[in-house]
Amino acid sequence: MINILELNHVNKGFDGFSLQDVSFALPTGFIMGYIGPNGAGKTTTIKLILNMLSLDSGSIKVFGKDNKICEQEIKEKIGVVMDQPFYVDEWTLLDVERSLSPFYQKWNSSKYSTLLKEFHLDAQKKVKALSRGMKIKLMIAVALSHEADLLILDEPTSGLDAVARNELIDILGIFMTDENKGILFSTHITSDLEKIADYITFINNGKILYSSTKDDLLEKYCIVKGGNGTLNPEQKKHVIGYREHSVGFDGLIDRNLLKALPKSVVTEPSNLDEIVVRFTMGEKQI
Amino acid sequence: MNKIAHFIHLDFYTIIPYKKPLYLLILVGLVMSVIIESISELPAIIMMGLLVVMSYPFSIGEKNGIDTLYATLPIKRNSVVTGRYAFVFCMEIIAAIFALLLSAALSVIFTIDLNVTETLVSLCFLTAVFSLVVSLQYPLYFKFGYTKGQPFAYLFLSLGILTIALWSGISENLASLTSLNNLWEGISANPYLMFGLPVGIGFLFLALSCALSCRLYEKRDI
Numbered sequence: 282m283i284n285i286l287e288l289n290h291v292n293k294g295f296d297g298f299s300l301q302d303v304s305f306a307l308p309t310g311f312i313m314g315y316i317g318p319n320g321a322g323k324t325t326t327i328k329l330i331l332n333m334l335s336l337d338s339g340s341i342k343v344f345g346k347d348n349k350i351c352e353q354e355i356k357e358k359i360g361v362v363m364d365q366p367f368y369v370d371e372w373t374l375l376d377v378e379r380s381l382s383p384f385y386q387k388w389n390s391s392k393y394s395t396l397l398k399e400f401h402l403d404a405q406k407k408v409k410a411l412s413r414g415m416k417i418k419l420m421i422a423v424a425l426s427h428e429a430d431l432l433i434l435d436e437p438t439s440g441l442d443a444v445a446r447n448e449l450i451d452i453l454g455i456f457m458t459d460e461n462k463g464i465l466f467s468t469h470i471t472s473d474l475e476k477i478a479d480y481i482t483f484i485n486n487g488k489i490l491y492s493s494t495k496d497d498l499l500e501k502y503c504i505v506k507g508g509n510g511t512l513n514p515e516q517k518k519h520v521i522g523y524r525e526h527s528v529g530f531d532g533l534i535d536r537n538l539l540k541a542l543p544k545s546v547v548t549e550p551s552n553l554d555e556i557v558v559r560f561t562m563g564e565k566q567i
Numbered sequence: 568m569n570k571i572a573h574f575i576h577l578d579f580y581t582i583i584p585y586k587k588p589l590y591l592l593i594l595v596g597l598v599m600s601v602i603i604e605s606i607s608e609l610p611a612i613i614m615m616g617l618l619v620v621m622s623y624p625f626s627i628g629e630k631n632g633i634d635t636l637y638a639t640l641p642i643k644r645n646s647v648v649t650g651r652y653a654f655v656f657c658m659e660i661i662a663a664i665f666a667l668l669l670s671a672a673l674s675v676i677f678t679i680d681l682n683v684t685e686t687l688v689s690l691c692f693l694t695a696v697f698s699l700v701v702s703l704q705y706p707l708y709f710k711f712g713y714t715k716g717q718p719f720a721y722l723f724l725s726l727g728i729l730t731i732a733l734w735s736g737i738s739e740n741l742a743s744l745t746s747l748n749n750l751w752e753g754i755s756a757n758p759y760l761m762f763g764l765p766v767g768i769g770f771l772f773l774a775l776s777c778a779l780s781c782r783l784y785e786k787r788d789i
Contacts, residue, residue, distance in 0.1 A: 328638075328788075328789070331638050331639065332638065333634075333635070333638045333788070333789040334788045334789070335786070335788065352641075352643065353570075353641045353642065353643060354641070355641075356639065356640060356641035356642075357641045359639070361639040363632075363635060365632055365635075366631075366632075367631060367632040367633060367635040367636040367639070368631065368636065369580070369581055369584065369627060369628075369631045369633065370630070370631055371584030371585065372580070372584065376580055376584075379580060380576070380577050380580040380581075381577075381640070383572075383573040383576055383577075384570070384573050384577075384640045384641055384642060385641065
């Protein structure tokens with residue numbers, strides 16, 4: 282399987298924060314959810330992929346090519362959607378096209394017009410007059426108009442209402458009908474990924490805690506609940522993000538370790554949100 | 568080369584929505600020239616306006632997160648820097664030609680005397696001052712961004728505007744020194760040197776500054 286994006290042992294240090302030995306790979310034809318709490322290192326990773334920051338060590342390959350050496354060639358085929366739009370506020374959507382289209386060899390003007398219509402965006406409107414959801418759609422329209430093969434989305438859904446988020450998910454679903462494409466979708470709103478992600482990479486405090494398929498992750502862990510005093514101190518160590526309340530306890534556990542717990546405990550399927558929260562509480566390597 | 572041309576185009580689109588202050592300055596210059604019946608200050612006012620506008624790509628860019636846009640485009644950082652300097656150089660040439668044509672038009676419409684040689688020499692020296700100020704400011708913006716580089720850049724901008732504003736006085740003083748200065752006589756006797764030297768020096772400033780900015784922007788974390 283060819284990887285559309287590959288990070289190998291990437292390190293980047295700042296005062297008070299560092300990305301440590303970040304490695305993951307996104308195979309072509311799939312969507313990877315890049316999850317973690319705020320400040321975990323998601324945006325830093327994306328900035329490294331885009332060469333906005335320089336690596337301390339490690340390597341990044343996009344479409345199998347070094348992201349620094351083949352930067353221009355790679356960026357012809359990358360579409361980027363950030364949490365904040367990066368177009369001049371006073372530009373109309375036509376100005377956006379006039380300004381950016383010369384940079385791309387494969388810019389498709391009629392596709393841009395069609396996408397604006399599909400997304401109900403008025404080409405004469407200024408960027409500053411667009412709602413947040415519309416700005417995200419504009420960035421996607423630009424990305425799709427230059428025939429990007431890899432979409433890199435950094436928190437595109439934060440601040441969007443449920444309807445706008447669903448629309449975005451639908452757009453991404455259509456994009457992925459072409460098996461030569463891929464999406465890296467960074468978010469802390471994990472419910473969006475439950476619907477569309479094939480792979481999950483989970484980062485916390487600059488370290489990758491998990492990177493593999495979403496289904497494996499959801500199958501591996503479950504929520505465990507029980508009454509007060511059910512678990513002894515040794516058993517409690519198996520529970521990730523152990524939390525006691527007035528009538529009992531709950532936490533996350535690796536299904537393989539369930540046999541170490543008393544039969545009286547109750548288990549429930551987990552979800553990505555629970556996994557992120559519990560691991561952030563417990564700080565354990567998956 | 569194409570990418571640099573595309574970047575000049577992008578810079579033009581970045582500042583074009585914010586053109587009003589430049590128009591206002593030109594209008595002030597026109598009104599002033601007509602009232603005082605002299606057009607010798609007009610080129611200086613236009614170049615002063617251009618100096619202010621030439622920080623717009625950085626200020627507007629920073630407000631709108633445009634460095635992120637550059638990072639998403641298929642363009643090298645060196646091309647971003649070179650494109651920005653090329654844009655400034657083009658604007659400088661256009662402004663100088665525009666100032667000359669406007670002065671000529673005013674002199675015809677309002678029958679004000681126009682000394683073409685004096686205006687040309689004045690414009691050449693103004694472009695040299697303009698280039699020097701830009702050459703000092705831009706590396707700061709590329710290194711620190713607009714907000715952080717602004718205090719130092721403003722200092723250079725103020726010096727530049729002051730020099731341009733006092734240009735009439737300075738040029739008169741320079742003229743009075745010509746009899747004492749053989750070098751100046753030599754230069755002023757040769758029209759190619761008279762026009763070419765300031766423009767050449769200005770270009771050299773820009774080229775050196777561009778090379779420095781390339782190195783600084785290459786290393787900058789966005």
